[in-house]
Amino acid sequence: MSDETKLSPVEEHKEQGRYLRGTLAAEFADASLEHLSDASKSLIKFHGSYQQEDRDARKNRNKTGVGKAYMFMIRLKLPGGKLTAAQYLAMDDIAGEFANGTLRITTRQSFQFHGVLKNNMKATIAAINASLVTTLGGCGDVNRNVLSCPAPLPDDARKQMLADCFAVAEHLAPKAGKQAYHEIWLNGEPVQLDGVAPEVAEPIYGKTYLPRKFKAAFALPHDNCTDILANCLGYLAIVEGGKPVGYNLYAAGGQGQTNSKPDTYPLLAQCLGFIDLEDVLPAAEGVIKLFRDHGNRADRKRARLKYVMKDWGLEKFREVFYRDYFKKPYREARPAPITGLDLHLGWQNMGGGKLFLGLSVENGRIKDEGTMRLRSGVRAIVDKFKCEVRLTAQQDLLLCGFTAAERAGVEALLTEYGIPRPENLSMARKWSMACPAIPTCPLAITESERALPAVVEQLGKALTALGLGEEPISVRMTGCPNGCARPYQSEIGIVGRGGTKYTLYVGGDSYGRRLNAEVQDGVPIDQIVPRLAKVFAAFKAERAAGELFGDYCSRVGLDKVKALLGT
Numbered sequence: 225m226s227d228e229t230k231l232s233p234v235e236e237h238k239e240q241g242r243y244l245r246g247t248l249a250a251e252f253a254d255a256s257l258e259h260l261s262d263a264s265k266s267l268i269k270f271h272g273s274y275q276q277e278d279r280d281a282r283k284n285r286n287k288t289g290v291g292k293a294y295m296f297m298i299r300l301k302l303p304g305g306k307l308t309a310a311q312y313l314a315m316d317d318i319a320g321e322f323a324n325g326t327l328r329i330t331t332r333q334s335f336q337f338h339g340v341l342k343n344n345m346k347a348t349i350a351a352i353n354a355s356l357v358t359t360l361g362g363c364g365d366v367n368r369n370v371l372s373c374p375a376p377l378p379d380d381a382r383k384q385m386l387a388d389c390f391a392v393a394e395h396l397a398p399k400a401g402k403q404a405y406h407e408i409w410l411n412g413e414p415v416q417l418d419g420v421a422p423e424v425a426e427p428i429y430g431k432t433y434l435p436r437k438f439k440a441a442f443a444l445p446h447d448n449c450t451d452i453l454a455n456c457l458g459y460l461a462i463v464e465g466g467k468p469v470g471y472n473l474y475a476a477g478g479q480g481q482t483n484s485k486p487d488t489y490p491l492l493a494q495c496l497g498f499i500d501l502e503d504v505l506p507a508a509e510g511v512i513k514l515f516r517d518h519g520n521r522a523d524r525k526r527a528r529l530k531y532v533m534k535d536w537g538l539e540k541f542r543e544v545f546y547r548d549y550f551k552k553p554y555r556e557a558r559p560a561p562i563t564g565l566d567l568h569l570g571w572q573n574m575g576g577g578k579l580f581l582g583l584s585v586e587n588g589r590i591k592d593e594g595t596m597r598l599r600s601g602v603r604a605i606v607d608k609f610k611c612e613v614r615l616t617a618q619q620d621l622l623l624c625g626f627t628a629a630e631r632a633g634v635e636a637l638l639t640e641y642g643i644p645r646p647e648n649l650s651m652a653r654k655w656s657m658a659c660p661a662i663p664t665c666p667l668a669i670t671e672s673e674r675a676l677p678a679v680v681e682q683l684g685k686a687l688t689a690l691g692l693g694e695e696p697i698s699v700r701m702t703g704c705p706n707g708c709a710r711p712y713q714s715e716i717g718i719v720g721r722g723g724t725k726y727t728l729y730v731g732g733d734s735y736g737r738r739l740n741a742e743v744q745d746g747v748p749i750d751q752i753v754p755r756l757a758k759v760f761a762a763f764k765a766e767r768a769a770g771e772l773f774g775d776y777c778s779r780v781g782l783d784k785v786k787a788l789l790g791t
């Protein structure tokens with residue numbers, strides 16, 4: 225076999241894994257094993273977990289020769305980011321008992337726990353499931369958490385999208401893989417699979433699942449808060465006469481790229497056409513099966529659905545999808561441009577006399593630190609009012625279902641626990657996101673979550689000094705080019721380059737419709753804002769009426785922005 229056709233080792237792990245079982249049960253039962261075998265490292269992802277190490281501890285441990293401090297990250301599957309009060313309180317308990325005392329809202333509306341020790345994995349996953357929350361498919365070569373606008377606003381389209389989001393998540397969940405999950409983590413009875421055909425055991429995925437991860441999202445044209453164009457599959461709701469009538473279907477978006485591989489890059493999803501509401505599941509199944517059959521299983525860096533689109537072009541992609549998979553005629557997309565993105569922060573009316581409160585969570589980390597006891601405060605509010613909790617794809621938190629009379633009580637708790645109201649935070653802070661990076665992510669080459677707050681503070685001051693403090697400029701940082709905080713879809717993207725240096729991208733838009741472009745490489749972290757300040761000044765002087773920062777950068781062109789940045 226040539227290198228181009230030789231399957232990646234992960235394909236072998238899946239092939240031999242007996243529908244996600246492998247030797248996981250035995251390796252977790254053996255307390256003397258500090259870490260997992262390579263095959264188990266691949267398979268554990270499908271169960272919603274990654275083996276990691278504490279990178280902060282690495283230096284000292286190397287010096288004393290004690291080896292790596294292994295631990296696990298666990299990611300939930302929370303379609304639409306929805307949790308009951310009881311589920312939230314249980315997740316908070318788990319964060320304290322088994323993880324590092326924090327809950328991390330992800331950029332895909334879910335929670336991650338960090339720092340779970342190997343010997344606590346079974347108890348942790350069992351505790352999560354006891355609350356009727358799963359981690360199955362949180363990671364791995366399957367459909368990941370399905371996104372939908374979580375705002376409980378009183379409109380039919382959002383309700384329809386959430387219902388469809390749940391249906392897609394359920395339909396694309398592993399089936400034989402679920403039995404394995406029960407056997408390994410929940411003491412389920414072993415299921416005999418010998419002689420069962422793969423298309424029966426695992427009807428959508430088969431024995432070797434997908435070539436790579438798969439992501440789906442729902443959004444509204446006026447509220448793209450899930451960034452649907454970053455997804456492998458996107459449903460843009462079409463509303464006529466106040467009622468949802470179907471979706472414009474998008475396919476093959478993605479962010480990740482690798483520095484050493486110029487044939488990897490971010491791409492926005494492209495529109496396949498219009499589908500009726502009743503075709504939500506057949507369309508999902510069609511796109512995912514097309515990916516299963518045509519994705520690259522040799523080179524994992526080029527295995528995402530976006531490269532099938534890039535290699536074939538939209539015309540062929542559509543032709544194959546409609547003819548071989550969806551098996552219905554192509555219908556032209558309805559005119560529905562994306563025109564906005566709502567962070568859903570502050571107090572808002574959800575109908576029926578009820579209110580919800582959107583709280584901005586810095587980089588998604590719910591923790592107690594100094595005088596700001598966010599974790600304890602949110603816990604106290606959820607415990608007292610038994611409010612439903614929803615997570616946004618912008619790493620924020622919505623507390624839902626208060627009466628008007630309860631509002632003062634919630635406010636009092638916010639004050640008691642030092643939790644800032646969104647209206648008192650800078651726009652720069654509200655429109656920022658960072659990925660976890662160091663100390664947990666093995667792929668990080670710079671800091672991100674721990675570095676962005678200082679940059680955002682500087683940024684807020686620089687913008688305020690120029691009278692631009694109220695501009696909604698999206699800024700997203702990642703600790704490597706993989707793009708977990710979707711930095712290539714923001715107005716200012718800051719991507720880890722190594723050490724304390726970053727690559728700077730500008731010219732995207734805050735509604736997730738346009739990719740930005742690289743304008744400077746190797747920028748020291750303390751130079752990011754001083755260099756951008758010159759671009760902000762030009763923006764202030766030259767912007768057209770109502771023009772946003774990213775649109776300005778895109779209009780005046782990269783050469784001008786590069787010249788303004790200087791060195």
Ligand code: SRM
Nearest residue numbers: 330331332334478479480528658659660664665706707708
């Ligand atoms: Fe991601 C890998 C964290 C959303 C693209 N991502 C990772 C890993 C698991 C590192 C690893 O492979 O060992 C990170 C774990 C870090 C840690 O310590 O927690 C990680 N990704 C995250 C989260 C937690 C970032 C966050 O700030 O919230 C997000 C979890 C989402 C979830 O709940 O499911 C997260 N990752 C994303 C997104 C954004 C999105 O999906 O909207 C992207 C870009 C979109 C895309 O998929 O293209 C993204 N993550 C990647 C990639 C690049 C994939 C590629 O196509 O090349 C990797 C690397 C990989 O898979 O090999 C990666």
Ligand code: SF4
Nearest residue numbers: 659665668703704708
């Ligand atoms: Fe890790 Fe890179 Fe993703 Fe950040 S962008 S979490 S550093 S893989």
